[in-house]
Amino acid sequence: MTTEPLSLAKYLASSRSEFALSEMNQYLSRRCEEKELYELLKSHFYDLDLFCDAGYKCTKLVKHALPADEAVVRELEALFKNPQLPARVEKLINSYIERSCGKDWHTGETGLLIRENIVKQKEEYWGGKPQYPKIRIISYLLYHFPVYFCQFQYMLLELWRGGLLTNKMSILDAGAGPGTITLSTLDFIRKLQDVYSKNKIDVKLNIRIDSIERASENIDCYKELTSLYLSGLKQEDTIVTINEPVRSPIESAPVLPNVDLMVFSNVLAEMGAPPSQRAAVVERAASGSENPTVVIIEPADLDNSKALRVTQHALVKYGFTVYSPCSFIWGLECSGENCWSFQELGNIRAPDFMERIANTGEFYRYINTDMKFSFVILRKDGLVKHKYLAKGKFMRLSNLKKHIEKRVNIAVSVMSGNLGDEKTFVYKICDGTTSIPCYAVLPAYHISDNNSMLFEAGYGGIVEIYGTLVRENKALSSYNLLIMRNTMVSVAG
Numbered sequence: 001m002t003t004e005p006l007s008l009a010k011y012l013a014s015s016r017s018e019f020a021l022s023e024m025n026q027y028l029s030r031r032c033e034e035k036e037l038y039e040l041l042k043s044h045f046y047d048l049d050l051f052c053d054a055g056y057k058c059t060k061l062v063k064h065a066l067p068a069d070e071a072v073v074r075e076l077e078a079l080f081k082n083p084q085l086p087a088r089v090e091k092l093i094n095s096y097i098e099r100s101c102g103k104d105w106h107t108g109e110t111g112l113l114i115r116e117n118i119v120k121q122k123e124e125y126w127g128g129k130p131q132y133p134k135i136r137i138i139s140y141l142l143y144h145f146p147v148y149f150c151q152f153q154y155m156l157l158e159l160w161r162g163g164l165l166t167n168k169m170s171i172l173d174a175g176a177g178p179g180t181i182t183l184s185t186l187d188f189i190r191k192l193q194d195v196y197s198k199n200k201i202d203v204k205l206n207i208r209i210d211s212i213e214r215a216s217e218n219i220d221c222y223k224e225l226t227s228l229y230l231s232g233l234k235q236e237d238t239i240v241t242i243n244e245p246v247r248s249p250i251e252s253a254p255v256l257p258n259v260d261l262m263v264f265s266n267v268l269a270e271m272g273a274p275p276s277q278r279a280a281v282v283e284r285a286a287s288g289s290e291n292p293t294v295v296i297i298e299p300a301d302l303d304n305s306k307a308l309r310v311t312q313h314a315l316v317k318y319g320f321t322v323y324s325p326c327s328f329i330w331g332l333e334c335s336g337e338n339c340w341s342f343q344e345l346g347n348i349r350a351p352d353f354m355e356r357i358a359n360t361g362e363f364y365r366y367i368n369t370d371m372k373f374s375f376v377i378l379r380k381d382g383l384v385k386h387k388y389l390a391k392g393k394f395m396r397l398s399n400l401k402k403h404i405e406k407r408v409n410i411a412v413s414v415m416s417g418n419l420g421d422e423k424t425f426v427y428k429i430c431d432g433t434t435s436i437p438c439y440a441v442l443p444a445y446h447i448s449d450n451n452s453m454l455f456e457a458g459y460g461g462i463v464e465i466y467g468t469l470v471r472e473n474k475a476l477s478s479y480n481l482l483i484m485r486n487t488m489v490s491v492a493g
């Protein structure tokens with residue numbers, strides 16, 4: 001049935017930059033309505049590099065980075081200033097919970113059961129052995145989903161600003177759970193298209209999303225939530241195809257070809273394998289793709305965060321390069337050992353459903369709004385966010401031992417938010433040469449125009465620091481680099 005129209009569409013797609021579906025009737029043995037042709041060919045548009053609009057006009061999609069001009073960047077960033085679940089997603093989750101547990105899900109026996117599960121899930125999660133029977137999906141949606149959904153949109157912003165999102169994009173959501181990453185991406189794309197359209201920038205998108213998930217209850221939830229979200233989406237400038245999730249451990253799932261963006265969000269820590277061996281799972285999943293962008297996100301706690309850097313290091317050994325957040329300022333690979341570094345993006349507004357389940361004497365146990373996570377973005381083509389390389393006038397952090405109580409110049413990445421307080425600002429710093437923790441310490445009374453750029457660098461940003469005093473913290477086996485009034489700090493890279 002599809003064969004003749006499909007081979008014709010293939011021919012037209014390869015020989016013309018645009019054509020109308022109605023034109024196909026000149027060549028087909030049986031006349032077809034445009035709508036019928038559209039439905040027949042819809043799942044093939046992606047492979048044919050086509051975008052076919054609501055008027056059944058098809059144009060050839062030439063893959064390119066999504067435009068990210070300054071004005072558009074500012075406008076889109078403004079939409080994420082007050083992070084929260086978008087109303088339509090909040091409604092979607094709320095009705096899913098109501099369908100599963102009834103309208104009064106947050107009260108009585110059900111409420112108790114859900115609260116008990118939220119607490120249990122937290123314990124299991126940190127312990128690395130979670131199970132997700134049905135009620136646990138509800139707990140996951142109530143407690144973890146909102147923060148993970150919102151924080152991933154910041155990752156998408158980072159990818160988009162760096163030119164790593166394209167108009168034709170195949171995405172793999174690995175360990176998809178209830179669809180956090182898929183839904184977050186769909187919502188991001190919707191916002192991006194709104195901004196483009198306000199700025200009269202015509203961008204046609206064709207996105208294909210695949211997912212792998214081992215738990216069937218999660219797949220059911222994924223399918224229900226993503227299809228409901230898609231059904232409410234006007235697909236005028238964006239065609240989204242969500243393929244049937246693959247039910248399998250990622251370790252043995254079929255390797256997809258030509259994926260552009262692969263996301264492992266909060267899944268590697270759930271694997272039994274030690275951190276260095278998790279890299280083999282990621283490498284295998286990426287082996288069918290020429291140059292995918294691989295995003296790995298893990299919780300910010302000490303164990304999971306450190307484990308991620310070990311996995312990252314093993315992936316570098318496989319030939320991946322780190323796009324961000326790490327910069328190898330001296331051109332040396334770091335060991336990935338003993339590295340606790342995470343990004344903090346502040347709090348999201350708690351969705352109503354979270355507040356309802358938390359409405360007990362122990363509110364704090366059920367409220368989870370803090371966006372704090374460890375991540376790495378990897379590439380196979382050597383692309384890095386900061387190309388900066390340090391030169392001779394700076395000292396490597398691996399040489400600090402010989403310069404205790406002396407003033408030195410250093411070039412480093414800022415690898416944390418403020419770990420101190422309002423009296424003493426403390427930032428983890430790294431130049432890739434040592435696994436001994438190093439911190440830039442700026443007492444509030446020393447803040448001056450000379451050094452205030454330290455606050456502007458942002459997570460992963462590179463700074464040059466001139467005349468910082470080296471102090472050893474023997475108790476914590478670390479170094480503090482004291483920044484004083486006359487210490488110069490400038491943002492580099």
Ligand SMILES: C[S@@+](CC[C@H](N)C(=O)[O-])C[C@H]1O[C@@H](n2cnc3c(N)ncnc32)[C@H](O)[C@@H]1O
Nearest residue numbers: 175176177180213214215249250265266267270
């Ligand atoms: C913590 S949830 C994360 C879900 C989603 N990615 C997110 O960020 O919200 C982890 C998910 O990964 C799935 N998972 C864990 N290990 C897996 C594996 N080896 N293969 C496939 N799925 C796995 C679990 O079933 C669960 O749905």
